[in-house]
Amino acid sequence: MIAAGTSLLSLSPEEQREYTLTDFESQMPRWCPGCGDSSVLVSMQRLLANEGMAPDQTVFVSGIGCSGRFPHYLNTYGFHGLHGRALPVATGVKLHRPDLNVFVVMGDGDCMSIGAGHWVHATRYNTDMVALLLDNNVYGLTKNQTSPTTPQGHPTLTQPGGSYLPPLNPVSATLGISNASFVAQTAEWLPPHLYATLQAASRHKGFSFVRIMQRCPKFVDNIFSNYIEHPELIELIEHEDGVTVPALERTHKVRRQHDPSDLDAARSLAEDEEVLRLGIFYRDADRPTYETTRALPQHSAQEKLELLSEELDRHAI
Numbered sequence: 001m002i003a004a005g006t007s008l009l010s011l012s013p014e015e016q017r018e019y020t021l022t023d024f025e026s027q028m029p030r031w032c033p034g035c036g037d038s039s040v041l042v043s044m045q046r047l048l049a050n051e052g053m054a055p056d057q058t059v060f061v062s063g064i065g066c067s068g069r070f071p072h073y074l075n076t077y078g079f080h081g082l083h084g085r086a087l088p089v090a091t092g093v094k095l096h097r098p099d100l101n102v103f104v105v106m107g108d109g110d111c112m113s114i115g116a117g118h119w120v121h122a123t124r125y126n127t128d129m130v131a132l133l134l135d136n137n138v139y140g141l142t143k144n145q146t147s148p149t150t151p152q153g154h155p156t157l158t159q160p161g162g163s164y165l166p167p168l169n170p171v172s173a174t175l176g177i178s179n180a181s182f183v184a185q186t187a188e189w190l191p192p193h194l195y196a197t198l199q200a201a202s203r204h205k206g207f208s209f210v211r212i213m214q215r216c217p218k219f220v221d222n223i224f225s226n227y228i229e230h231p232e233l234i235e236l237i238e239h240e241d242g243v244t245v246p247a248l249e250r251t252h253k254v255r256r257q258h259d260p261s262d263l264d265a266a267r268s269l270a271e272d273e274e275v276l277r278l279g280i281f282y283r284d285a286d287r288p289t290y291e292t293t294r295a296l297p298q299h300s301a302q303e304k305l306e307l308l309s310e311e312l313d314r315h316a317i
């Protein structure tokens, strides 16, 4: 990304280059027809091109699940790892190469079940990366099993009589983790909102957690139909420096002004599930990132010799 105020004359030819969607396209996606993952992929390709994130400076890390195929469909660096383990891999990448743009793509089971410990601590670490939760409310790759976000009573292969437990609320749960710095929610069937949210997340310096409601027509067809057919059940959270989507003004009129620096207000908005709220719930741009707080002092070779000598002197008789 080119920093605001940077003179174009000071940039290398590669940095001055403008990117298009085709710079980020890779192989043809193999998701089912109508899968919401495709919408997220296209928005992400647009974002990378528009924000000028060079393919060789960008890394996508995924776990296991339908969403895990994301890195295969982008012409950037990618790492398709183990179930639930995308976040520690991405943290390692970012700590070793803080100059890279790092994105993590996870499914609901991937992030909030087997990967739950990593999700909690990645939020607390506040490493500068974007974590996308593609939440279709079910394990799709393993063909319709109950996930942590499956609605209570919804029948699946593993719980044919209906999911036993109330679902986990990814937004309120993340807002309850110490040191959370950016928490947002969007829906892939609203591309302008999805794009604006991804853009805000990518510009945040810190751990940006974005829950994306994602349709899975193969196994949970109609699970979000109510929200799609009745936009009045969706409330867009707005702020002058937040996610504003003029393209949805005619269709999505229910809006709420919310100060994203107010954590208590963010938590109470997230816990109230009477309507589906989309937008930035919480953002604190001043929290130090993990790579800053753990940064070791930099010393020249001469300084290192002097420090070593000083340390050895302490043990001299």
Ligand code: SF4
Pocket: 030, 031, 032, 034, 035, 036, 037, 066, 136, 140, 141, 215, 216, 217, 218, 219
């Ligand atoms: Fe998408 Fe569902 Fe098919 Fe997986 S099973 S590719 S989530 S539609």
